[in-house]
Amino acid sequence: xxxxxxxxxxxxxxxxxxxxxxxxxxxxxxxxxxxxxxxxxxxxxxxxxxxxxxxxxxxxxxxxxxxxxxxxxxxxxxxxxxxxxxxxxxxxxxxxxxxxxxxxxxxxxxxxxxxxxxxxxxxxxxxxxxxxxxxxxxxxxxxxxxxxxxxxxxxxxxxxxxxxxxxxxxxxxxxxxxxxxxxxxxxxxxxxxxxxxxxxxxxxxxxxxxxxxxxxxxxxxx
Numbered sequence: 723x724x725x726x727x728x729x730x731x732x733x734x735x736x737x738x739x740x741x742x743x744x745x746x747x748x749x750x751x752x753x754x755x756x757x758x759x760x761x762x763x764x765x766x767x768x769x770x771x772x773x774x775x776x777x778x779x780x781x782x783x784x785x786x787x788x789x790x791x792x793x794x795x796x797x798x799x800x801x802x803x804x805x806x807x808x809x810x811x812x813x814x815x816x817x818x819x820x821x822x823x824x825x826x827x828x829x830x831x832x833x834x835x836x837x838x839x840x841x842x843x844x845x846x847x848x849x850x851x852x853x854x855x856x857x858x859x860x861x862x863x864x865x866x867x868x869x870x871x872x873x874x875x876x877x878x879x880x881x882x883x884x885x886x887x888x889x890x891x892x893x894x895x896x897x898x899x900x901x902x903x904x905x906x907x908x909x910x911x912x913x914x915x916x917x918x919x920x921x922x923x924x925x926x927x928x929x930x931x932x933x934x935x936x937x938x939x940x941x942x943x944x
Contacts, residue, residue, distance in 0.1 A: 750793035754803050757790040761810040769820045773828075776821055783814060836888060842877070843870050843892055855899040863903050864912040870896065871919045878930045886931035893923065 764772065764779070772779060790807055797803045833841070840849045844866065848857060858866050874881075874889060881889070900908075900916065 746796045750796035751803070753786075753789045753793035754797070754806060757786045757793075758806055758810050760786050761813050764817055765813065769817070769824055772817060773821045773824045776825075780818075787811075839885065839888060840892065843873050843889070845869070849892070853895055855895060858896070858899045858903065860903050860906050860908045860912070863900060863908065864915050866896065867916050867919045871923050874923065875926060878926060881930065881934060883931060883934040886927065886934055890927065890931075893927075 760783070790810075794800075794803060794807060837850070841847065843849075849855070870893070904913070
């Protein structure tokens with residue numbers, strides 16, 4: 723009798739585990755389908771609309787992605803579910819890339835002339851209104867000077883007097899940073915190369931700013 727009751731108890735436990743497992747798998751499959759439906763729904767949205775509502779879209783996506791990752795653990799070994807989720811992630815990443823490209827283009831369009839110049843002289847977003855040069859260090863300062871001087875050289879004929887004034891401000895700020903970097907272990911080789919770039923910049927600045935000022939005075943008289 724005791725043996726029979728023991729077997730009966732074990733059977734109930736086993737059935738309970740099986741039932742619990744089935745429920746978890748069923749719930750997991752629902753989460754996978756919800757994830758796929760959500761990602762597929764984004765295909766019907768234009769990139770412009772997605773960009774406008776991106777914060778909400780991304781927030782909801784992160785929740786569904788977390789849910790589906792948990793669901794896959796309960797569907798361990800289900801290659802079909804894993805493939806569906808993988809394709810869903812690819813779709814989302816493609817949309818995200820397109821949205822970020824639209825956003826970047828919009829940001830460029832509204833940049834002030836001064837910020838556009840700073841981006842050209844130092845790199846996209848490296849120098850803003852805070853004029854922070856802390857990212858310049860002994861390892862990259864030579865390349866920073868190199869980009870700055872070569873950019874000025876390539877565009878010197880198109881700069882106005884105001885542009886040259888801005889260039890001078892940026893140049894002096896970079897020089898100030900160099901004084902700090904020298905104390906942090908700037909190599910003699912890089913220091914020598916920077917000195918050469920500075921010798922190239924100085925006369926180029928004086929002559930071209932003078933020319934730009936003369937040109938503006940001539941246009942004013944006309």
